[in-house]
Amino acid sequence: MDKIEHIGIAVRDLEKSNDLYAKLLGKSHYKMEEVLSEGVRTSFFEVGPNKIELLEATSVESPIAGFLDKKGEGIHHIAFAVDDIVAEMKRLESEGFKLLNKEPKLGADNKLVAFVHPKTAGGVLVELCQERK
Numbered sequence: 691m692d693k694i695e696h697i698g699i700a701v702r703d704l705e706k707s708n709d710l711y712a713k714l715l716g717k718s719h720y721k722m723e724e725v726l727s728e729g730v731r732t733s734f735f736e737v738g739p740n741k742i743e744l745l746e747a748t749s750v751e752s753p754i755a756g757f758l759d760k761k762g763e764g765i766h767h768i769a770f771a772v773d774d775i776v777a778e779m780k781r782l783e784s785e786g787f788k789l790l791n792k793e794p795k796l797g798a799d800n801k802l803v804a805f806v807h808p809k810t811a812g813g814v815l816v817e818l819c820q821e822r823k
């Protein structure tokens with residue numbers, strides 16, 4: 691794990707939350723992007739070497755919709771930057787963590803991503819992110 695790549699925050703209204711985080715951080719988001727496969731619309735803010743990723747559900751099946759229903763708005767996941775996501779997935783599996791996807795999948799912000807089940811990671815949903823070449 692190289693660094694915290696982003697903190698994912700579940701929000702109900704992306705535009706409203708963009709305004710809130712722009713006030714909080716003193717700067718606007720630098721991009722918005724929809725990830726159809728995840729049923730999310732995202733908005734990214736840069737904070738030094740790290741990022742904040744706001745996530746709004748675009749479908750009722752979206753993991754974000756389920757999270758909002760059960761827990762409301764708030765921190766959803768922590769994403770770590772990795773050099774070799776396949777190797778890292780294998781290492782985590784060998785350490786007893788449960789991966790939520792067999793292969794890396796396309797994420798937002800030009801990344802390959804994978805997720806670790808929160809029940810095997812101390813109650814935290816962990817995302818691995820590898821920069822797509």
Ligand SMILES: CC[C@H](C(=O)O)C(=O)SCCNC(=O)CCNC(=O)[C@H](O)C(C)(C)COP(=O)(O)OP(=O)(O)OC[C@H]1O[C@@H](n2cnc3c(N)ncnc32)[C@H](O)[C@@H]1OP(=O)(O)O
Nearest residue numbers: 698725728753756766767790797798803805808813814815
């Ligand atoms: C990829 C685009 C973008 C990017 O950065 O590139 C993203 O980050 S997309 C983010 C949205 N996508 C995902 O979250 C994919 C991975 N998530 C999942 O597969 C599910 O959400 C899962 C498996 C974490 C939970 O699914 P399920 O609907 O089965 O939820 P339950 O409510 O039954 O949860 C089971 C158990 O886990 C706890 N839980 C659920 N979500 C979280 C969370 N975000 N953080 C911590 N814990 C979580 C939940 O409370 C249940 O625990 P229990 O003790 O049984 O109540």
Ligand SMILES: [Co+2]
Nearest residue numbers: 698743769817
């Ligand atoms: Co993320």
